Amino acid sequence: MTSKGFTTCLWFDGDAEAAADYYLSVFKDGRILRTARYTEAGPGPAGEVMVVEFEINGQRFIGLNGGPQFPFTEAISFQIHCSDEAEADHYYAALTGDGGQESACGWVKDRFGVSWQVIPPGAIELISDPDPGRAARATAAMLKMKKLDVAAMRRAADGGEAPDEAGSV
Numbered sequence: 001m002t003s004k005g006f007t008t009c010l011w012f013d014g015d016a017e018a019a020a021d022y023y024l025s026v027f028k029d030g031r032i033l034r035t036a037r038y039t040e041a042g043p044g045p046a047g048e049v050m051v052v053e054f055e056i057n058g059q060r061f062i063g064l065n066g067g068p069q070f071p072f073t074e075a076i077s078f079q080i081h082c083s084d085e086a087e088a089d090h091y092y093a094a095l096t097g098d099g100g101q102e103s104a105c106g107w108v109k110d111r112f113g114v115s116w117q118v119i120p121p122g123a124i125e126l127i128s129d130p131d132p133g134r135a136a137r138a139t140a141a142m143l144k145m146k147k148l149d150v151a152a153m154r155r156a157a158d159g160g161e162a163p164d165e166a167g168s169v
Contacts, residue, residue, distance in 0.1 A: 007060040011070045016063030019112045020054040026094045030056035077115035088120035106148040122150045
């Protein structure tokens with residue numbers, strides 16, 4: 001196996017180039033590496049974008065305009081481990097805006113249907129706390145949230161008030 005790791009191929013229905021441009025606007029560190037177009041050989045219309053290769057935050061992706069046969073599902077998602085709450089807020093707002101959707105437990109679906117998990121600092125540590133009671137309380141709190149609220153998860157882990165179904169305490 002090569003030492004270059006893996007490249008994730010995302011199958012789009014004609015909007016791979018728009019998706020790559022969108023991801024470059026959401027993530028600070030990104031670039032288009034190459035774009036290839038269909039030729040007269042097909043299977044897409046000659047001149048239309050076939051694939052766009054791009055990189056965001058050091059991860060390589062191929063956006064393939066393959067057609068409507070294979071839509072995205074939540075079975076695959078990308079985790080964004082954020083360095084602070086402001087970064088988590090940025091990604092959550094950017095990915096749910098302009099046609100994206102909130103889901104549960106920090107998961108969002110962007111306007112192209114790709115699922116992301118926006119993880120603020122401290123969330124993983126709380127749900128995997130070595131004290132099973134703390135971990136259970138933090139997890140129970142998280143399961144009631146859309147956008148993760150680490151402070152509320154911490155209060156619940158400490159035995160304080162747990163959030164309601166809307167995520168409020």
